[in-house]
Structure formats: structure tokens, C-alpha cells
Amino acid sequence: MTKFPTDLQKRLVSLTRDLILIPSDESRPDDIERCFSFIINHLESLDSVVIKKHCHRGVTSFVVLPKNMDHPKVLLCGHLDVITHPDSHSYRSHIADGKIIGPGSGDMKGPLAILLEIFMNLHTKHDNLHLGLAITSDEERGGDSGMRFLFNEIGLRCEVALVPDGGSLNEITIEEKGILHLAIKCNGHSAHAARPWLGINPLERLVDAVYRLREDFETLSKDKDHWHPTCTFTTIKTPNQTVNCIPSEAEGTVDVRFPAPYTTEQILDKICNLLGNEIDTHTIMSAEPTQFTPDPLYLSVSEEITGKPTIQKKEDGGSDARFIGQHNIPVIVSRPIVGELHSLDEWIDINSMETFYLIYELYLKRKLL
Ligand SMILES: [Zn+2]
The missing domain is CATH 3.30.70.360 (Alpha-Beta Plaits)
Incomplete structure (x- = not known):
């Protein structure tokens, strides 16, 4: 039986594919700025938030916070930079076997599309929501002028951070080398x-x-x-x-x-x-190696939505989550099902994007409303 895509899936797929088309890698700073403009154009339609641009050593980041709120309860964190492929024409995508296939689809333009969609939807529906968003552009080269700068030098803080840049749908990363x-x-x-x-x-x-x-x-x-x-x-x-x-x-x-x-x-x-x-x-x-303490509420919501137990995993690679975990802030590192990361055939599973959105939505509703 053919399963038709839901409206939510259609929106997530088209936003992800639009983001993949912009080759926002380190060697193309103009495209990084263009990718930020594309995202900010979406976010500017919200009246209830303040968008602030930061720049450190030529690296741009944006922090979007509700008006009159410096420390949101929950902060969504993402990066728009992707790794460099020499041919700029390789930054495109196609759909096959229920996946979006293209460079950066899993790390992390697909997850970034989910962050944008949920941020927009929840802020549109609810006033004074304690939900912030931080987007950086140097994760693939260490995050020093992005997430580290925002937390260590600007003093960005939150009660919990969600970083969909590691783990999987039912796999929560609790430790990074x-x-x-x-x-x-x-x-x-x-x-x-x-x-x-x-x-x-x-x-x-x-x-x-x-x-x-x-x-x-x-x-x-x-x-x-x-x-x-x-x-x-x-x-x-x-x-x-x-x-x-x-x-x-x-x-x-x-x-x-x-x-x-x-x-x-x-x-x-x-x-x-x-x-x-x-x-x-x-x-x-x-x-330094980092250990995270995921919010038990998130684990139970994941199990409720997927009907499967969650596994807590150790990750060989590092992510921007370490700059947040250093401040004893609980960080939740999980994401939709992805594969072939950093290759031209990188992919993200479309059904799991919707499931992941639903996990975030239920978690944020229980946490914030
Ligand atoms: Zn990443």
C-alpha cells in the first residue's frame, strides 16, 4: 500500500531541499550569508521574537529569543554549514526510497528544517513561549567561533538544549570523546x-x-x-x-x-x-571529552511517540553539544534516521523526520505549556 506524504512531511521535505541547494560551506562565505538570509526571512514573520546577529572572527551566528527573555527554558541549536565538496553543482537533492538524498541532508539541513518548522509553529500558536533558537556556521570546523563563542563569551544560557546533530531517533548520545x-x-x-x-x-x-x-x-x-x-x-x-x-x-x-x-x-x-x-x-x-545528562521527560516522550525503548549511546565523534554541556546544562542529542554522512549520497529518512518533529513537539508542549 502506498503511503502518501502528510502536509508536515511535504513542508519539511521542501524546506530541507531548499536549504541543500545553498552550498553553505567554509569555502563559500557568500553562500553562508545567503543561507542565513533565507532562514531569517522565515523567522522575521514572527512578531514575538527578537533576532540577534553575532559575528566572531568572521563567523556569523544568529540567536532568536522571545522578546524580553535572555535565558529561555529550552534552546534549539543547529548549524547551517556543511562540509566542502569541490563541485558546487553537487549541492542538490533527490528523493528515493523515502529518503532525501543530497549533501548535508542529514548533517544537518534536514534537522535544521525541523527546528525552523517547530520554532515557527509553536511561537505562532503560543505567546511568551520560553523557546529560543541558535544557529551557527562553523560546526564542521570545530564550533569555536559559533557555539563556543555564544556560550562562553556572549553568555547564552538555557535550562535544556536540544541539539539534533548526533544519535538517532531512539538513540540519545550521552557521551562524546x-x-x-x-x-x-x-x-x-x-x-x-x-x-x-x-x-x-x-x-x-x-x-x-x-x-x-x-x-x-x-x-x-x-x-x-x-x-x-x-x-x-x-x-x-x-x-x-x-x-x-x-x-x-x-x-x-x-x-x-x-x-x-x-x-x-x-x-x-x-x-x-x-x-x-x-x-x-x-x-x-x-x-575535552563530554558527558551529557538527558532530560528524563525527553526519554519518556520518545518512547511514547515511537513505541520503542530509547538507547543511551556513546559517540566517537564530537559535536557543538560539548560547548553547552560544559556549563552543566542538560543537552539532548538525538536526530532522525540519517546515513552516509559527509558524502554526496548523504541521506535523511522522511518518515523519521516527521516522527522526530512529533517527539520535539510533544516534549516542548509538556515542558513549556
Ligand atoms: Zn553537524
Whole structure:
């Protein structure tokens, strides 16, 4: 039997597909601004809210709060940036097998469409609703000038934050690993490759260091769930272009993930010791591991709407939720059913978008009305 899409599904699908068409990635700042304009054009039709733009180090964010209310009870949080695909024509979508397929559909233009729709609908129906919305544009590059800036420097606060950027429909994320992104660099001494004893090869030193790190981190692996620190080399390069020349310098990048109770300081110390003093280390980005405490009301509402138990899960990747959780604010990280994230075939399941909307709607009604 064919199931016809509901009006709500139609609205969510068209809004998501409109958002996907705008290639709002880091390399296209004009499109990031265009995507914000598109969203603000919708939000401006609400009389009961104040829209405030923030800009930090060239990164734009918007906070939308009810009039005369600085600290809403519930804050909806999203990001409109997507990862970069080289061809701007790849930012389009199609529908197949009950899914919207296209870059950014799951992370997180589909969830963002749900946030906008629910925010608009509830504020239209109810006056003085304690519901805010924050939208940032740098989540895919660490969130430092977006969500971190809003909470740590602007002082944005709420009683509960909803971040549909992890987990799944019945899977609530309760813990995220910490992150350390390092640039490592080694200087050597250039020489003709026929007389390697006259040179010091920084590329070989860097490769040796890779082995030391790998051997050491392998001793930390303990279970099949991989809930232990991992260390992965992601780039390695040298300016040298010549086959018979020993390079004078070499550099690379390392991505390290680690669960609590490890701290960034401990992990960094460990890595510096293993690399030795011939290799310089520079921290590109770091984040402590975070644990979240989801609102029990949300768990029970999810179970009521889906008819299935919720599972509390640990997540290897990090999200903007950590900047909120740091302030001991309960954060709920769950989302519709998504897949193939960060690929051109990224998708979001349309039925689960509607179910997710209904979970948010019932939760917000019970929490706020
Ligand atoms: Zn995301």
C-alpha cells in the first residue's frame, strides 16, 4: 500500500531541499550569508521574537529569543554549514526510497528544517513561549567561533538544549570523546640522496614518530566498542619535489580522540613525550571529552511517540553539544534516521523526520505549556 506524504512531511521535505541547494560551506562565505538570509526571512514573520546577529572572527551566528527573555527554558541549536565538496553543482537533492538524498541532508539541513518548522509553529500558536533558537556556521570546523563563542563569551544560557546533530531517533548520545587536532613539524638538513649520511631526513623522523605513536596507542585498545583513545595520522607532506634530494623539512597532522577520564593535557603530554624534542607540536584544535545528562521527560516522550525503548549511546565523534554541556546544562542529542554522512549520497529518512518533529513537539508542549 502506498503511503502518501502528510502536509508536515511535504513542508519539511521542501524546506530541507531548499536549504541543500545553498552550498553553505567554509569555502563559500557568500553562500553562508545567503543561507542565513533565507532562514531569517522565515523567522522575521514572527512578531514575538527578537533576532540577534553575532559575528566572531568572521563567523556569523544568529540567536532568536522571545522578546524580553535572555535565558529561555529550552534552546534549539543547529548549524547551517556543511562540509566542502569541490563541485558546487553537487549541492542538490533527490528523493528515493523515502529518503532525501543530497549533501548535508542529514548533517544537518534536514534537522535544521525541523527546528525552523517547530520554532515557527509553536511561537505562532503560543505567546511568551520560553523557546529560543541558535544557529551557527562553523560546526564542521570545530564550533569555536559559533557555539563556543555564544556560550562562553556572549553568555547564552538555557535550562535544556536540544541539539539534533548526533544519535538517532531512539538513540540519545550521552557521551562524546575528546578531540585533539595537532600539526607536527620536523626540521632536518638537506643533502643529495646519494650521500644520505650527510643529511638529516625530517621525513624519516616523522615516519618513525608515526610508528611510535601507533604502537603506543594500540596498547590502549581494550574493547570491540573502541571506547579508548585513538590516534590517526591524516596528512604528511614536505615541500621537496625532487626524487634525489633529502628534504629540509616535513610536516603532518594527527587526529586524536579519547574518552573520559582522559584529558587533553594528559593526551598532549603523552604525545609530546612519544614524539621527542626533534618534532614540534602545535595544537590546531582541542576539546575535552563530554558527558551529557538527558532530560528524563525527553526519554519518556520518545518512547511514547515511537513505541520503542530509547538507547543511551556513546559517540566517537564530537559535536557543538560539548560547548553547552560544559556549563552543566542538560543537552539532548538525538536526530532522525540519517546515513552516509559527509558524502554526496548523504541521506535523511522522511518518515523519521516527521516522527522526530512529533517527539520535539510533544516534549516542548509538556515542558513549556
Ligand atoms: Zn553537524
